Amino acid sequence: MSDILLRASGIHKSFVGVHALKGVSLEIAPGEIHCLAGENGCGKSTLIKIISGVYQPDAGSIEFDGKRLDKITPIDAILLGIQVIYQDFSVFPNLTVMENLALNSELSNKRKVVNWKRMRQIAEEAVAKINFQVDLDALVGTLSVAQKQMVAISRALMFNARLIIMDEPTTALTRKEVQALFKVIMQLKAQGIAILFVSHKLNEVFEISERFTIFRNGELVVTGQTKDLDAAKFSYYMTGRAFSEEQFTATKLGDKPLLEVKNLGLAGAFSDISFSLRSGEILGITGLLDSGRSELALALFGIRQADSGEILIKGKKTAITCPQDAINNGLGLVPEDRLSEGLFLPRSIADNLIIAEVDRLANRFKVFDREKRQEEVDRLMKEFAIASPNANNACQTLSGGNQQRVVLGKWLACGLDILVLNGPTVGVDIGSKHDIHAILQNLAREGMGIIIISDDLPEVIQNCSRVIILKEGKIVQELDAAEATEQAILSKMM
Amino acid sequence: MTTSNNKTMKAPGLWARKDSHVVRLLLVMAIWLIFMALTKPTRFYTLINFQTMASQFPEYGLMSLGVMLCMITGGIDLSPVAVANLVSVLMAMLLKELAPDGGLPGYAIPLVFLLGAAMGAALGIMNGILVSKVRIPPILATLGMSELLTGVAIVITGGAAVSKLPMEYATTINSKIAGLVPVQLVIFSVMAVLVWFLLSRTTFGTKLYLLGTNPQAARYSGLNNDRLLILTYMISGIAAALGGLVMLANYNSARANYGSVYVLQCILVVVLGGVSPSGGRGKISGVVLAILLLRMLETGINRFPQISSYYISLIWGGVLLLVMVLDYFSAYRGPRKRKTA
Numbered sequence: 001m002s003d004i005l006l007r008a009s010g011i012h013k014s015f016v017g018v019h020a021l022k023g024v025s026l027e028i029a030p031g032e033i034h035c036l037a038g039e040n041g042c043g044k045s046t047l048i049k050i051i052s053g054v055y056q057p058d059a060g061s062i063e064f065d066g067k068r069l070d071k072i073t074p075i076d077a078i079l080l081g082i083q084v085i086y087q088d089f090s091v092f093p094n095l096t097v098m099e100n101l102a103l104n105s106e107l108s109n110k111r112k113v114v115n116w117k118r119m120r121q122i123a124e125e126a127v128a129k130i131n132f133q134v135d136l137d138a139l140v141g142t143l144s145v146a147q148k149q150m151v152a153i154s155r156a157l158m159f160n161a162r163l164i165i166m167d168e169p170t171t172a173l174t175r176k177e178v179q180a181l182f183k184v185i186m187q188l189k190a191q192g193i194a195i196l197f198v199s200h201k202l203n204e205v206f207e208i209s210e211r212f213t214i215f216r217n218g219e220l221v222v223t224g225q226t227k228d229l230d231a232a233k234f235s236y237y238m239t240g241r242a243f244s245e246e247q248f249t250a251t252k253l254g255d256k257p258l259l260e261v262k263n264l265g266l267a268g269a270f271s272d273i274s275f276s277l278r279s280g281e282i283l284g285i286t287g288l289l290d291s292g293r294s295e296l297a298l299a300l301f302g303i304r305q306a307d308s309g310e311i312l313i314k315g316k317k318t319a320i321t322c323p324q325d326a327i328n329n330g331l332g333l334v335p336e337d338r339l340s341e342g343l344f345l346p347r348s349i350a351d352n353l354i355i356a357e358v359d360r361l362a363n364r365f366k367v368f369d370r371e372k373r374q375e376e377v378d379r380l381m382k383e384f385a386i387a388s389p390n391a392n393n394a395c396q397t398l399s400g401g402n403q404q405r406v407v408l409g410k411w412l413a414c415g416l417d418i419l420v421l422n423g424p425t426v427g428v429d430i431g432s433k434h435d436i437h438a439i440l441q442n443l444a445r446e447g448m449g450i451i452i453i454s455d456d457l458p459e460v461i462q463n464c465s466r467v468i469i470l471k472e473g474k475i476v477q478e479l480d481a482a483e484a485t486e487q488a489i490l491s492k493m494m
Numbered sequence: 495m496t497t498s499n500n501k502t503m504k505a506p507g508l509w510a511r512k513d514s515h516v517v518r519l520l521l522v523m524a525i526w527l528i529f530m531a532l533t534k535p536t537r538f539y540t541l542i543n544f545q546t547m548a549s550q551f552p553e554y555g556l557m558s559l560g561v562m563l564c565m566i567t568g569g570i571d572l573s574p575v576a577v578a579n580l581v582s583v584l585m586a587m588l589l590k591e592l593a594p595d596g597g598l599p600g601y602a603i604p605l606v607f608l609l610g611a612a613m614g615a616a617l618g619i620m621n622g623i624l625v626s627k628v629r630i631p632p633i634l635a636t637l638g639m640s641e642l643l644t645g646v647a648i649v650i651t652g653g654a655a656v657s658k659l660p661m662e663y664a665t666t667i668n669s670k671i672a673g674l675v676p677v678q679l680v681i682f683s684v685m686a687v688l689v690w691f692l693l694s695r696t697t698f699g700t701k702l703y704l705l706g707t708n709p710q711a712a713r714y715s716g717l718n719n720d721r722l723l724i725l726t727y728m729i730s731g732i733a734a735a736l737g738g739l740v741m742l743a744n745y746n747s748a749r750a751n752y753g754s755v756y757v758l759q760c761i762l763v764v765v766l767g768g769v770s771p772s773g774g775r776g777k778i779s780g781v782v783l784a785i786l787l788l789r790m791l792e793t794g795i796n797r798f799p800q801i802s803s804y805y806i807s808l809i810w811g812g813v814l815l816l817v818m819v820l821d822y823f824s825a826y827r828g829p830r831k832r833k834t835a
Binding site: 324333340344346368410 | 710
C-alpha cells in the first residue's frame with residue numbers, strides 16, 4: 001500500500017489537432033476528497049475519461065495503487081475499483097431500482113436466468129451501504145434527480161470501489177439534496193474510499209474537499225490545500241481574469257408597469273401570484289425546486305396555461321396561450337435547460353440566433369432577404385461577442401457560456417420589452433456568468449424589464465433590485481435590494 | 495478547447511467533409527456508369543434508354559421528395575403510394591367522364607392536375623393533423639392513412655384496374671418536349687426545384703430543419719410546430735399525388751395497388767440520399783442523386799438478360815448498406831472523439 005492511490009503524471013492528449021491536455025498531473029490519496037475544478041472545456045472531462053479507460057493518453061503515465069496502468073479499458077478500470085458517476089448517471093429509467101442495481105453483477109457473473117430473490121438481495125445490500133431509503137420496485141425514471149444519483153452511487157459501490165469520480169454531481173440538485181449527497185460522501189470517505197469531485201462551484205469546493213486541483217485550457221494551474229483558497233483566488237485560477245462583481249441598482253425605472261400579474265394560479269404548481277415589473281428593473285424570483293418557480297416562468301411564456309388570474313402587459317389585459325402570443329406581446333423566455341429547450345445544437349449558430357425573428361428577415365412570401373439575414377447575423381455575433389470564427393459553424397462547437405449568449409441573443413434580436421430568464425447561468429463557467437450578468441444589467445439600464453428566476457442566491461442578490469420568494473407555490477415574501485441578504489432569503493424559502 | 499475546435503472546422507476540406515455523402519453517392523454512380531460503359535455500352539448508352547429512365551423515375555422520385563420533407567421534421571410518410579393510387583383512380587374516372595366518346599377537352603389535363611394536387615394536399619393535411627394535433631407517431635398515423643386510402647380505392651374500383659382511358663392523357667404526359675425531354679422529367683424537376691427553394695431560401699425551410707433538430711426548442715423559440723408539420727405533410731401529399739398522375743400516364747390505367755414496392759423504396763432512397771431518419775438533416779442534392787442511382791441500377795441490370803430481375807432488390811439493398819457503412823466509417827472514426835471531448 002502506498003499513500004498515493006492514484007497518480008497521473010505528465011498526461012498529454014490531443015484530438016484531431018486540439019491539444020486537450022498539456023502535461024497535467026493529479027494525485028489522490030486513499031480516503032481523500034479531492035476537488036477538480038476548471039471552466040468548461042479545460043480538460044477535466046478528458047482526464048476523467050483517461051483515468052477510467054475510455055481514452056488512452058498520448059503521453060504520460062497513470063499509477064493506481066502503486067501499479068502502473070497501461071492501455072486500460074473501462075472494464076479494467078472498474079475491476080481495479082475506479083468508478084465514474086457521470087452527470088446523466090447512466091441509469092436505465094425504464095427499469096426498476098432493483099434491476100438497475102443488480103443488472104451489472106448479474107451480467108458480469110454471466111447469469112442467463114433471472115432469479116428475482118437474488119436480485120432483490122443484491123439490491124438491498126447495495127442501498128444499505130449508504131443508508132439509502134428507496135422503493136426497490138419503483139421505476140428509476142419516476143425518481144427525482146437526487147434519488148437517481150443515489151442509485152448510481154449505490155451501484156458504483158457494489159464493485160469494491162476504491163476511487164469514485166463524480167462529474168459535476170450537484171448540477172441538478174436542490175440545496176437539501178446537496179447536503180444529503182455530502183453526507184454520503186463523508187460516509188464513503190470514512191470507509192477509505194477516495195472521491196474525485198468535479199465541480200466549478202466555489203462554495204462546494206470549500207465545503208467538501210480537502211485538496212483541490214484547478215485546470216485551465218488543458219494545463220494544471222494550481223493544486224493545494226482547500227483551506228488556503230479564497231473566492232477571489234478561486235475565480236482567478238479558474239479564468240485567469242480578476243473580476244469585480246457589480247451590484248445592480250435600477251437607475252431608470254419606468255413609471256408604469258410593463259407587466260402585471262394578478263392572482264395567477266396553476267393547479268398543482270402555484271396559486272395567487274401577484275407582482276408587477278417596471279421597465280428598467282430586474283426582478284428576482286427565487287425558491288426551492290418545488291416552489292413553482294419554473295412553472296410560473298412557463299405560464300408567463302404560454303408553454304403552460306395558467307388556469308386562474310390574469311396577465312397585463314403595458315396595462316392591457318393579455319391572454320397568453322402559446323409562446324407566439326408571448327413573443328408578439330414582447331415577452332421572451334430564456335429556458336431553464338439550455339440544451340433541450342433553448343438551442344438547436346447541430347444547426348448553425350446563425351440559424352440559432354435568428355430563429356425567433358426569422359419572419360422579419362424575409363419578404364412577404366417568406367423568402368429570405370439573404371443580405372438582411374447576413375447583416376443581422378453579423379450584428380448579433382458582434383453584439384454578443386460570440387467566440388466563433390464562422391457563424392455557420394454548428395452551435396455545439398461553442399462553449400457553455402457562448403451557447404447561453406446565443407440563447408440570449410436570439411431573444412434580444414426580436415426587440416423584446418420583457419425578458420424572463422429561468423436559471424440564466426446554470427452550468428455556465430465563471431467568466432461567462434460574469435459576462436451574462438453584465439449584459440442583463442445593461443439591458444435593464446437601457447429600459448428592458450427583466451425577471452431572473454434562479455436559486456443561485458448570490459446571483460439574485462447581486463443582480464436584482466427586488467426579490468420575490470416563492471414557497472410551495474405561493475409568494476411568501478418580497479424584499480428590496482437592501483433587505484435581500486442570503487440569510488434573509490434562505491430563512492423564508494426553506 | 496472549443497475555440498480550437500472551431501479552427502479545425504474552418505480548415506480546408508470543409509466543403510468535402512460537409513458534402514462527403516453526396517461525393518460518395520456520385521462515386522458509386524460513376525462506378526456503375528463506368529461498369530455499364532465497359533459491359534453494355536451500346537445497350538445502355540442510348541438516348542432512348544435515358545429518356546425511358548427519365549420517364550420512369552419521377553413516379554417514385556416525386557413521392558421521395560415528400561418523404562424527404564417529412565423525414566427532415568423527424569417524422570416519416572408511409573402513405574405516398576396510397577395517396578398516389580387513390581388520386582390516380584379518381585382522376586382516371588374523371589378523365590373517362592370528361593371524354594365519354596373519346597375526345598378529351600383541352601382543359602381536362604390541367605384540371606386533372608389541379609384537382610389531383612388539391613386532393614393530395616387535403617390528404618396530406620389529414621396526415622399532418624393526425625401527427626401534430628392528435629400526436630400520433632408519424633409512422634403509425636401515415637401507415638393507418640395508407641391502409642385507409644388503399645381500402646377506399648379498392649372499394650371504389652372493386653379491386654379492378656380503371657383502364658380504357660382517353661388516349662390523349664397518356665400521350666401528352668408521355669410526349670417529349672422538343673422531342674427530347676420527357677414531360678414526366680419536367681414535372682419532377684419543377685417539384686425538385688420547388689423543394690430545394692423551400693428548404694434553402696425560405697423561412698419555412700429553416701424552421702423545418704430546426705423543428706426536426708429539436709422540437710422542444712422550436713416551441714420555446716415561438717415556432718408554430720403544428721402548423722409547420724401540417725404544411726410539410728401537405729406538401730408530401732401534393733408530391734405523392736403528382737407521382738400518382740405520372741403513374742396513371744405511364745401505365746395508362748389506375749389501380750388500388752400499383753407501385754406498392756415504392757413505399758419502402760422511397761424511404762430507402764431518402765435515407766440513401768443522406769437524410770437523417772431522426773430529423774434535422776438532409777439535402778435535396780443527395781436525395782435526387784439517390785433517386786437517379788436507383789433507376790440507373792435497375793435499368794442497368796435489366797440490360798443483362800441472364801440476370802433475373804429478382805436480383806435488383808438484392809443489389810439495391812447492397813448499395814444502400816454499402817453507403818451507410820461508408821458513412822459510418824467517415825463520420826465516426828475520426829471526429830467522434832473530438833465531439834465528446
